[in-house]
Amino acid sequence: MESEAAAAALAALGHPPRLEVFRLLVRAGPDGVAAGEIARSMGIRPNTLSSSLNILSAAGLISARRDGRSIIYSVTHARVGELLAFLIEDCR
Numbered sequence: 001m002e003s004e005a006a007a008a009a010l011a012a013l014g015h016p017p018r019l020e021v022f023r024l025l026v027r028a029g030p031d032g033v034a035a036g037e038i039a040r041s042m043g044i045r046p047n048t049l050s051s052s053l054n055i056l057s058a059a060g061l062i063s064a065r066r067d068g069r070s071i072i073y074s075v076t077h078a079r080v081g082e083l084l085a086f087l088i089e090d091c092r
Helices: 003-013 016-031 035-042 046-058 077-088
Strands: 062-067 070-075
Touching: 003 016, 003 046, 003 077, 016 035, 016 046, 016 070, 035 046, 035 070, 046 062
Parallel strands: none
Antiparallel strands: 062 070
């Protein structure tokens, strides 16, 4: 992972509400969570949530898929693994 990509991912996680959305998605596992359910469970307005989801998605930390009328969000584990590997790369 390049430094700029790592910085973008860390910046996306550096905002407390986005970090909480990310943590909710980590707990949900590979099945993910519908956007409406995220908003309800966290008490976040839909437009605020949309912005957070867009930023996390642009950083490659989450992905979205359509399921009927819902959009389901889940963590992109490969990208998170790349970020963690980048962070510990020089710790040997």
